[in-house]
Amino acid sequence: MEAEKIALSLDEVEKKVLVAVSSGSLDSSYLLKNLGLDRDSLMNASRRLLGKGLVRILTSINVEFGLTEAGKKYGKEGLPEQVLLSYLKANRKVEYKSLAQSVTLTQEEFSAAVGALRRINAIAIDGSAVKLLDEQPKDLLLKEELMKKAENGAELDESEQVKELLKRKLIEKIERVSETVEITDLGKEVMKTKDFSVRTVDKLTPEVIYNWKGVVFKEYNLNMDFPSPLSGRKNITKQFASIIREAMVSMGFQEMKSGYAESSFWNFDVMMFKQDHPDRDIQDTVHMGAGETIPPAGLLKSVKEVYESGFRSGSDDVSIGFRRGFDEEKSKALIMRGHTTATTFRYIYNVISKHKDQPAKFFSVDKAFRNETLDFKHLPELYQIEGVVYDDNLSLPDLIGYITEFYSKIGIKQIRLKPTYNPYTEPSLEIQAFSKQLNQWMEVGNSGIFRPETLRPFGITKNIIAWGFGMERMLMSLLGLTDIRQIYGAFADLDLLRNTPSSKILRGLD
Numbered sequence: 001m002e003a004e005k006i007a008l009s010l011d012e013v014e015k016k017v018l019v020a021v022s023s024g025s026l027d028s029s030y031l032l033k034n035l036g037l038d039r040d041s042l043m044n045a046s047r048r049l050l051g052k053g054l055v056r057i058l059t060s061i062n063v064e065f066g067l068t069e070a071g072k073k074y075g076k077e078g079l080p081e082q083v084l085l086s087y088l089k090a091n092r093k094v095e096y097k098s099l100a101q102s103v104t105l106t107q108e109e110f111s112a113a114v115g116a117l118r119r120i121n122a123i124a125i126d127g128s129a130v131k132l133l134d135e136q137p138k139d140l141l142l143k144e145e146l147m148k149k150a151e152n153g154a155e156l157d158e159s160e161q162v163k164e165l166l167k168r169k170l171i172e173k174i175e176r177v178s179e180t181v182e183i184t185d186l187g188k189e190v191m192k193t194k195d196f197s198v199r200t201v202d203k204l205t206p207e208v209i210y211n212w213k214g215v216v217f218k219e220y221n222l223n224m225d226f227p228s229p230l231s232g233r234k235n236i237t238k239q240f241a242s243i244i245r246e247a248m249v250s251m252g253f254q255e256m257k258s259g260y261a262e263s264s265f266w267n268f269d270v271m272m273f274k275q276d277h278p279d280r281d282i283q284d285t286v287h288m289g290a291g292e293t294i295p296p297a298g299l300l301k302s303v304k305e306v307y308e309s310g311f312r313s314g315s316d317d318v319s320i321g322f323r324r325g326f327d328e329e330k331s332k333a334l335i336m337r338g339h340t341t342a343t344t345f346r347y348i349y350n351v352i353s354k355h356k357d358q359p360a361k362f363f364s365v366d367k368a369f370r371n372e373t374l375d376f377k378h379l380p381e382l383y384q385i386e387g388v389v390y391d392d393n394l395s396l397p398d399l400i401g402y403i404t405e406f407y408s409k410i411g412i413k414q415i416r417l418k419p420t421y422n423p424y425t426e427p428s429l430e431i432q433a434f435s436k437q438l439n440q441w442m443e444v445g446n447s448g449i450f451r452p453e454t455l456r457p458f459g460i461t462k463n464i465i466a467w468g469f470g471m472e473r474m475l476m477s478l479l480g481l482t483d484i485r486q487i488y489g490a491f492a493d494l495d496l497l498r499n500t501p502s503s504k505i506l507r508g509l510d
């Protein structure tokens with residue numbers, strides 16, 4: 001009964017293969033040649049027969065020989081020693097000195113040919129003359145024969161000549177996996193059923209629809225067991241980025257976006273990074289060499305003014321500026337965005353400065369690029385979590401509040417804040433998280449209140465607080481990683497990437 005059912009589940013290709021192997025096991029290359037099937041159809045049909053228990057598939061590895069590229073060339077032109085030999089046969093009594101120039105061989109081939117012929121005593125060099133001793137050396141004939149055999153993929157015994165040809169990289173060993181298909185008892189039983197000879201149809205074509213009477217449809221086996229393949233999944237950085245987006249949105253922030261390629265204007269000048277000053281080195285910028293973008297003219301003019309001369313408010317000097325020239329050309333240079341604070345300033349310009357009476361909260365989880373050497377805690381390309389808040393009366397406690405709230409939402413409770421320096425914020429706070437695994441505090445972020453000089457060109461007088469956190473370092477801390485390279489690149493820990501669910505990221509190690 002079972003066998004009958006299986007018989008109806010077979011398509012014509014499966015039956016063809018089963019019939020072919022019914023009288024004895026056959027290897028797949030024989031089947032390929034003789035059944036008129038392409039490799040895929042044969043393999044798929046054999047796999048389906050295997051799944052139904054009608055055949056066994058045995059794999060073995062055979063070592064065959066083949067010609068290398070150089071071997072193929074000599075296969076056509078003859079081995080260098082053959083070329084030399086032919087020349088000597090045609091021109092007896094040759095001067096060794098002129099020989100190299102007379103034959104059509106490279107210097108290297110010539111030396112190899114002379115060496116090979118001397119070794120088998122086919123030639124001798126007598127003073128300056130080259131003497132031919134053996135016109136048809138057996139060794140040479142043998143090698144030529146071996147090359148022919150290798151060309152046809154034969155199996156060769158390890159003779160002296162085979163070793164030499166391998167060493168000279170004229171032939172090579174090729175491992176071929178061969179599969180042998182063998183019928184099982186169930187397979188034999190299925191072949192005996194009367195349904196085995198019923199032609200089944202597995203495709204619904206117009207012809208079948210017109211003439212459906214008497215057609216037997218192939219049965220689908222829905223219970224076939226296949227090993228589940230490794231399926232693709234999001235990298236944990238992407239999963240973590242989603243978690244962060246949710247956290248930021250739940251705190252009332254809106255996402256902002258801007259491009260990876262950025263002008264020095266938005267990356268530096270607008271934040272009052274002094275031009276030609278070591279301050280810019282903090283960023284380890286990746287310069288793009290060519291290309292430029294032009295900042296909005298009005299804004300460029302006001303940034304230049306504040307940069308050069310500062311500004312006054314009423315009778316007070318709020319800032320005296322850098323009191324040196326601002327180079328507009330430098331502003332246009334293209335770089336890879338070194339921090340997402342460039343994005344923040346684009347939003348300050350495009351959104352906040354245009355709606356000054358409205359509070360605003362923006363965030364981004366996006367890439368920043370640093371000309372940094374890869375090590376256990378530095379990446380040249382990293383995700384930054386940027387946040388910016390614009391409202392009345394913001395001050396340091398608000399900044400600290402947002403930072404602690406955010407880190408605790410993500411699951412990092414042990415943080416500390418340390419005063420630090422940024423050209424564009426005052427005061428500035430560095431955020432450190434404790435890594436149990438490394439047993440040390442690690443910088444995980446940086447923040448502050450934007451200096452009035454950076455906001456003056458936008459006509460903004462209220463405080464703006466902002467921060468930038470390194471996302472991969474947070475992941476390190478949450479997952480207890482000791483090396484940031486476990487997440488990306490050649491050292492990536494594939495087990496970690498495949499088997500870390502989002503819940504684990506959030507729960508952390510505890």
Ligand code: PHE
Pocket residue numbers: 338339340341422425445446447448466467468469
């Ligand atoms: N841009 C800073 C960095 O890359 C982070 C930061 C953002 C600091 C906003 C202050 C304000 O580290």
